[in-house]
Amino acid sequence: MAVSTRVTAEGAPISGRRNFLGWAIFLALVGIGLWWGIASGHCEQHLSGWVRLSTTGLTLGAIYAMIALGYTMVYGVLQLLNFAHSEVFMIGTFAGLYTITKLFGVTGSKYPNGVGGVFLVAVLLGAILLAGLASGITAVVMERLAYRPLRKGGASRLGYLITAIGVSLFLSNLFLLLDGQTHLGLPFKWPAIAGRAPLAYPETMKLTNVFRIFGVPIQNRQILVIAVAVVMLLILDFFVYRTQAGMGIRAVAEDPETASLMGVNITAIIVITFFVGGLMAGGAGLLYGVFFGEAQFNIGFLPGIKAFTAAVLGGIGNVRGAMLGGLLLGLIENLGVACIGIQWQPVIAFAVLVLVLMFRPTGLLGEQVGG
Amino acid sequence: MLRVLALVAVAALVAGACSKKKTPTTGASSGGTTATKNVKIEFFGALSGDYKLLVIHGFQAAELAFEQANTGKFGKLPVKITIEGQDTGGSAEQASPLADKVVNDSSVVGIIGPAFSGESAGVGDRFDQAGIPFITPSATDDALATHGWTHWFRGVGNNSDEAKGAVPYIQNILAPNCTSVASDGTAYGHGLAAIVFNQLSDLSLSVKPEEQVQPGQKDYSALVSKVASAGCKVFFYGGYSPEGGLIRKQMTDAGLKDVVMVGGDGLKDDTFLSVSGKSGDSTIAACPCVSPSDVASGGAANADQITTFISDYKAKFGEDPGIYALEGWDIAQIYIAAFKAGKTDRAGITDFVRNVINFPGLAKTYSWEPDGELFPADRTMYLYQDKGGQWTFLGNAKDVSAPPA
Numbered sequence: 001m002a003v004s005t006r007v008t009a010e011g012a013p014i015s016g017r018r019n020f021l022g023w024a025i026f027l028a029l030v031g032i033g034l035w036w037g038i039a040s041g042h043c044e045q046h047l048s049g050w051v052r053l054s055t056t057g058l059t060l061g062a063i064y065a066m067i068a069l070g071y072t073m074v075y076g077v078l079q080l081l082n083f084a085h086s087e088v089f090m091i092g093t094f095a096g097l098y099t100i101t102k103l104f105g106v107t108g109s110k111y112p113n114g115v116g117g118v119f120l121v122a123v124l125l126g127a128i129l130l131a132g133l134a135s136g137i138t139a140v141v142m143e144r145l146a147y148r149p150l151r152k153g154g155a156s157r158l159g160y161l162i163t164a165i166g167v168s169l170f171l172s173n174l175f176l177l178l179d180g181q182t183h184l185g186l187p188f189k190w191p192a193i194a195g196r197a198p199l200a201y202p203e204t205m206k207l208t209n210v211f212r213i214f215g216v217p218i219q220n221r222q223i224l225v226i227a228v229a230v231v232m233l234l235i236l237d238f239f240v241y242r243t244q245a246g247m248g249i250r251a252v253a254e255d256p257e258t259a260s261l262m263g264v265n266i267t268a269i270i271v272i273t274f275f276v277g278g279l280m281a282g283g284a285g286l287l288y289g290v291f292f293g294e295a296q297f298n299i300g301f302l303p304g305i306k307a308f309t310a311a312v313l314g315g316i317g318n319v320r321g322a323m324l325g326g327l328l329l330g331l332i333e334n335l336g337v338a339c340i341g342i343q344w345q346p347v348i349a350f351a352v353l354v355l356v357l358m359f360r361p362t363g364l365l366g367e368q369v370g371g
Numbered sequence: 372m373l374r375v376l377a378l379v380a381v382a383a384l385v386a387g388a389c390s391k392k393k394t395p396t397t398g399a400s401s402g403g404t405t406a407t408k409n410v411k412i413e414f415f416g417a418l419s420g421d422y423k424l425l426v427i428h429g430f431q432a433a434e435l436a437f438e439q440a441n442t443g444k445f446g447k448l449p450v451k452i453t454i455e456g457q458d459t460g461g462s463a464e465q466a467s468p469l470a471d472k473v474v475n476d477s478s479v480v481g482i483i484g485p486a487f488s489g490e491s492a493g494v495g496d497r498f499d500q501a502g503i504p505f506i507t508p509s510a511t512d513d514a515l516a517t518h519g520w521t522h523w524f525r526g527v528g529n530n531s532d533e534a535k536g537a538v539p540y541i542q543n544i545l546a547p548n549c550t551s552v553a554s555d556g557t558a559y560g561h562g563l564a565a566i567v568f569n570q571l572s573d574l575s576l577s578v579k580p581e582e583q584v585q586p587g588q589k590d591y592s593a594l595v596s597k598v599a600s601a602g603c604k605v606f607f608y609g610g611y612s613p614e615g616g617l618i619r620k621q622m623t624d625a626g627l628k629d630v631v632m633v634g635g636d637g638l639k640d641d642t643f644l645s646v647s648g649k650s651g652d653s654t655i656a657a658c659p660c661v662s663p664s665d666v667a668s669g670g671a672a673n674a675d676q677i678t679t680f681i682s683d684y685k686a687k688f689g690e691d692p693g694i695y696a697l698e699g700w701d702i703a704q705i706y707i708a709a710f711k712a713g714k715t716d717r718a719g720i721t722d723f724v725r726n727v728i729n730f731p732g733l734a735k736t737y738s739w740e741p742d743g744e745l746f747p748a749d750r751t752m753y754l755y756q757d758k759g760g761q762w763t764f765l766g767n768a769k770d771v772s773a774p775p776a
Contacts, residue, residue, distance in 0.1 A: 196420035
């Protein structure tokens with residue numbers, strides 16, 4: 001089992017008192033800033049505005065958390081920042097789209113008001129499953145073709161990183177070219193799967209307001225995203241902390257050599273890690289597609305960057321940290337714009353990241369898998 | 372295996388960067404034996420991708436015009452014209468290498484485009500220094516006229532004109548409690564939003580500071596939350612249709628159905644209609660563009676010519692001419708007129724274009740000021756409204772926005 005002591009980058013335990021003082025100062029500064037902002041009229045004046053920003057923040061944060069798991073788990077076992085994970089997510093949005101429209105035949109013209117009842121549940125479950133599978137298989141193939149040869153050849157970490165960026169560019173450009181036209185001087189047409197323009201999701205679920213908090217409507221789509229995300233995160237948490245395979249993942253993350261001496265099959269554990277990370281990203285891709293209504297070759301870029309940030313925020317390599325980091329990042333970047341223009345949204349997110357890393361270089365929950 | 376992957380990846384990148392549509396217009400000149408010079412006109416704009424539908428009709432209309440010109444339909448020409456489409460994707464980065472190639476090709480004697488403002492600002496200097504005339508059918512940022520380019524001409528009204536079309540409509544017809552403003556931060560989008568903001572402020576109407584989103588994003592929930600908190604009944608968006616359509620959809624999804632969205636020509640294409648779906652209903656677009664079928668049915672003096680154009684266009688491309696088709700056709704006709712007048716080099720053609728007075732196009736007449744802007748009389752602004760998933764012609768902005776008596 002992993003040790004959960006919080007340590008600094010140098011390995012010395014942080015004194016609880018200094019830690020507490022740091023947080024108290026930080027929160028006090030934020031509080032004073034907010035008070036001044038609201039009093040002077042710079043910040044959102046209505047409670048409903050804050051609630052609205054919080055609910056959208058949590059919805060997005062849940063999706064970030066699901067993607068962040070893939071980054072953090074792969075980092076845990078391989079110390080690899082898998083930048084191609086955003087493309088694993090992108091493939092999930094397409095797989096979800098084609099499951100809904102082709103497999104279940106749900107199109108905007110056939111079901112102008114969306115579908116309901118048992119059929120809706122079947123469509124959503126099927127789409128989540130197949131999107132997860134498509135992304136999971138993509139991640140496994142990626143590991144087999146791109147990363148395993150590096151591992152066998154003892155490549156440097158820089159080699160891994162550049163390969164990851166290459167795989168990411170390859171996949172997004174491949175989907176850009178899969179537009180049903182001829183490319184690269186080839187005599188045949190490429191399959192029309194993606195292309196440059198976005199493809200629209202049908203309105204699978206008719207949007208309704210379920211209840212209101214301080215006058216802000218909470219919609220079934222938001223509840224769907226959060227509910228599915230929480231269920232998948234709980235299953236994953238159970239998998240990592242309560243199953244043999246999960247224990248294997250944590251063992252490899254902590255000390256690969258000892259784990260292998262103890263009879264843990266490292267290659268198998270790495271494949272499982274990629275698959276599980278891909279599964280979560282695929283599920284997130286489907287939710288993102290249903291929520292925002294589009295799939296596109298570059299759709300993974302921004303959520304990917306943010307999920308990576310979330311993973312670092314929570315402590316890269318730390319599964320629960322990634323979940324916490326995702327939710328926090330979603331909240332922070334949305335609540336942050338209550339006081340300034342939304343063009344500052346990415347700045348806020350990254351400023352918080354830098355601040356956290358200045359005071360807690362290993363992220364909020366530390367770097368160990370299982371911390 | 373890895374090497375193969377790497378090679379394919381590199382090849383894919385190269386192919387993506389070099390994608391180009393080349394359409395040598397067929398149909399030998401009727402003269403046959405006389406020595407005709409081969410000249411090229413280049414079209415710069417987003418011919419694929421998200422912004423394609425704002426641009427492609429202008430390109431296709433020009434293609435049609437040159438094809439007919441080569442068959443001798445507009446009289447005997449001393450040249451055989453080829454039009455090449457340079458697919459910029461709407462970005463200055465992609466337009467830049469294409470521009471370098473074009474200026475070095477001596478057979479290129481004229482350019483239609485660049486279609487967007489950002490890319491125009493990015494490559495305009497190179498065209499101007501190379502002495503190639505470049506006439507844009509659709510770039511509306513006011514600042515383009517301030518570069519001192521002597522070979523640049525704008526075939527439509529600018530952002531200030533668009534704002535003058537939109538603002539009176541907001542003031543007199545929508546008469547909201549206040550207006551929220553946002554843009555995509557591009558030369559076009561931010562330019563337009565800033566002018567609208569200033570004009571509304573000058574009229575002492577309540578208007579919220581401009582928010583900016585990133586183009587290419589899918590998630591506009593933060594913007595939607597702010598628009599909801601502001602509580603304004605009108606939302607002005609300066610930007611293009613892929614983002615505008617999503618913002619409109621996400622606003623309606625969040626319960627802001629009653630907030631009327633108003634935008635410029637960047638919204639007025641089929642992408643907006645398909646992306647926003649039913650949510651797009653009631654959206655207003657101020658556009659210097661002329662809708663061919665509406666002008667033809669509205670009893671314009673040249674309705675016959677426009678009707679012929681529409682049927683030729685449909686026969687060739689299998690679709691109705693969309694936004695900026697007439698402008699693309701008209702600019703092609705100006706080049707054809709220059710060729711007919713015996714001007715076949717860059718300098719001669721530029722001179723010809725600069726000196727046309729009231730050139731009779733299908734959309735309007737064309738005469739240019741020294742800075743490359745059209746005469747104010749030629750910069751009519753029209754209003755369109757999304758009604759039931761179609762852009763419906765409301766009419767000349769001045770007439771539509773007149774204060775109720």
